[in-house]
Amino acid sequence: MKIVLIDRDGVLNEDRADYVKHPGELVLISRVGEAIARLNGAGIKVAVVSNQSAIGRGIISPDMLEQINGRLLSELARAGAKIDLFLVCTDAPGSPSERRKPAPGMLREALSHFRMVPADAVMIGDQLSDLRAAKAAGVARFLVRTGKGAQTQASGLPADILPVSVYDSLMEAAVSLVPIA
Ligand SMILES: [Mg+2]
DSSP states (O other), X not given: OOEXXXXXXXXXXXXXXXXXXXXXXXXXXTTHHHHHXXXXXXXXXXXXXXXXXXXXXXXXXXXXXXXXXXXXXXXXXXXXXXXXXXXXXXXXXXXXXTTSTXXXXXXXXXXXXXXOOGGGEEEEESSHHHHHHHHHHTOEEEEESTTTHHHHHHTOOOGGGOOOEEESSHHHHHXXXXXXX
């Protein structure tokens, strides 16, 4: 594995039904910094691929999203963790582009940024849209049970996106990719 593509809400930070609207609403999920630092240490690239329809819906401004993501990056940095590439799709669901998950555009963009191929990558997410985007991009699929993940698993994973590896958290997924020596 050379690159891990990670969803934001529900994987790195707690999901909010009413969206993370300012930095004060950003709550990191336990041990995510440690998980990413573990991938960093193994030389695996880490890219965030995040749908942020709150912008397309007019709920937050692009500047506010910058501030929220800036807070996320600085909290991760305090844990020694670095995000190598941060991609967002601000489309509203009613007018999605090829970038908005479940379409694979952002995933392909991340791969081409690092000149990598789908077989180099795994996508880690908490919703079916993450897994569908990964399937469409030809990328391996991990579901984490944080955020909406437990609900996604309980609803039943469609046969066409299998196999999907399921982990309790990003930390557990990171340990499976970079085993404890
Ligand atoms: Mg999510």
